[in-house]
Amino acid sequence: MSDGSRSSPHLLTPTSAGLYCAAGDFYIDPLRAVPRALITHAHSDHARRGHGAVLATRETLAIMALRYGEAFCAARQIVGYGQAVRLGDVDVSFHPAGHVLGSAQVLVANRRQRIVASGDYKRAADPTCALFEPVACDVFISEATFGLPVFRHPDARREVDKLIASCAMFPDRAHLVGAYSLGKAQRMMALIRQAGWERPIYIHGALEKITDYYAAEGADFGEIRKVAAAERSKLAGEIILCPPSSLQDVWSRKFPDPVAAFASGWMRVRARARQRGVELPLVISDHADWDDLCATIRESQCAQVWITHGEAEALVHWASTIGLDARPLHLMGYGDEEEVTDEAQT
Amino acid sequence: MNRFAQLLDRLAFEHARNGKLRILTDYFRHTDDPDRGYALAAMTGGLIFQHAKAGLIRTLIAERTDQTLFEMSYDYVGDLSETVALLWPARPAQSAFIGDNSPPPPTLSEIVETLRDTPKAVLPQALAGLLDQLDETGRWALLKLITGGLRIGVSARLAKTALALMGELEPDAIEEIWPGLAPPYLDLFAWIEGRADKPVVSDPAPFRAAMLAHALEETNLASLDPEDFVAEWKWDGIRVQAVAGYDDEGVVVGRLYSRTGEDISGAFPDVLEAICARNFGAAAIDGELLIVREGRVESFGALQQRLNRKKVDAKLIAEYPAHVRAYDLLSEDGQDLRALPFAERRMRLTRFLETRTPSRFDLSPLVPFSNWEALAQARRDPASAGGDAGAIEGVMLKRVDSLYVPGRPTGPWWKWKRDPFTLDAVLMYAQRGHGKRSSFYSDYTFGVWREGVQGDELVPVGKAYFGFTDADLKLLDKWVRDHTTNRFGPVREVEANRKIGLVLEVAFEGVQRSTRHKSGVAMRFPRVSRIRWDKPARDADRIEAVEALIGERKAGV
């Protein structure tokens, strides 16, 4: 890195607006409007509107436009996975993060340093997005949403089997499955089809736009039907996907004796599931679990690991026990889409 | 084990009784012997083995995980068994390919046998070995089982009801033979599935399914002839069955059962001694368990001191002496009397108690009446019965010709409870319900006025979550959402002050002193009987009115 840099010895610096690269004059997933932004993925806490120029994958840009309208930024540039782009004094490239459609890790590099901002990521198989690709680096920047060793996500297919078994056991009850509208919901559709469910899958209106986009991009979800208000009482025995917040909404009341299911990594902990009144917890997450966080950090061969958000403390402790220089960045403003109210509704 | 664990996991999240029943019958239908029998035993409290202490489990996990990570995890999860189940290092991923040579996870029977046969000294290794072979849910269930912390919201009665459904039987038919059965209940399942005859029970002191009464509505009286009935007090204790008999070697076997057939002898050695005494003989008495001091029946609160205890000491027995007030004689000298009419059973009961004079037993007196009005008067003023009015919940009507029929037949017996107490209280907090009601604020904490340092303040006195109709619930839910002042997780605090507040008429069966409640009082069976949309919050009742009810009961005793 050019020694002319005034501040950090690193290519990226944590600031209150997010990670900043002075050598390239850009932010990654900035928390407020900036002149130039690199966006890892389209979840609303990472992809905000109002930036000047935005560089992201084609899918991320398309989903942002779907959500915010075409005028969400002044200028946009598509970058493909693995394609290098020169910005100021640095090279940047995007690599699959396995989180949702279009999600990417951002590698920022010059001759002396390679640093990866991984955004949100997972290692488990997901038929709706590209598989995570490890990128060797000096500094690995990781999330830690599930950064406690109690979070070990089981095989998602076995969790979906539970849902199917419940539909067989309770054919007189509607099965409402809370799933985040971007990514989780579509992964659920794919998993439900993989499990052999041939009936239509019903969806809440809030999931429609993004689901249509996934389908246009080639995902095959079989027959998807939007739930019509008047039809709700007739959906006994059916699977209905909805934003998590709708589970306890007045909307859910009209279904026949609904079973409240929720697909989230948080469902691993019983108290969390009970607190939300969930009857059928499905431990399915689009974030890395503890084992995968640790494995990914090791695999990156980094000497330093920075933790952006989540349960940073335990992961920092673990990293230091294996001799890594680990630091929590305490970046405020990155939420946790598996838990928070779904912004897609508003 | 993993199957059993999934069953427990699913039951723990299912709130509806019918849902639980369906999950249980499905499990029993699709699980082989002897696993399902051990599962049944686990749910009915019939699994007996060396329990592990929390300390042992902490030691096991400390050997396997980083202390700091454990502390952070435990802090987050809040439950030791669950934390350990999740933290336990997983076995190296098993290949699902042909040639996979690893053993299948242990079955519930294998686990029960291992735990039963393992000497205490090697329990840690044995337990660790089992945990290694299970998945997260399996580990959780095993740890709950072995620490005695298995609470899944399934009563023994519910499990038996599920079995009955499976074999299209009455739950009481299972209840009746239950005391003579043992895990893994192969004979029971064979009978339920129609593969074998009803198991022959050789228990010398068996439980006989209880006969219960329907609640009387005053409108029923018009169609009933007072000539056909006798009346007794309905005592406010717990319904029990005291049974004694002789085993093959002539040794006396005595038991005290609860109404549902649970053996509660262990908590009442004083009563058991009386049952096993020579003069009791081989007999079965249906009666009410009460605390009686110097000939006076104490309130239900006194009896609670003796309930749900595994062990009791001499001091507790002396302080709260237990007693059975006899209602009925079901068998005498090995002869089943249940097919005799009530009048005849009553005669034999009276003679039994007079001639044998078992200690701690006496006869429940009849309430004389010539017409329904006279009985209504006695019900309103039980003090006319003597000094025990504080322990009377109403009257029982029994047809003189009624046979002792298990279950709740319509017609022969009626219970006519005293009117509930009511109180106008102010809604203070509302909590989201469960299951079907999870989108409603349906659990209500209410309070009454008391004098505080800065004038009148509300003090919570109870919680109610039933009594209202679905239409009321919608209105209550809306009121809560419109008047929320504060939120704590699933709980909302609502406006409750002299100017604004919702008054609920709360009905309840009684009230007693309690050191565990902020207000110093605890209500029995509170429910919302009416929503007083018309009543200003400032006119709701005061704590003094509640305390007066305790006084009233005391005076009666």
Ligand SMILES: [Zn+2]
């Ligand atoms: Zn995300």
Ligand SMILES: [Zn+2]
């Ligand atoms: Zn995130």
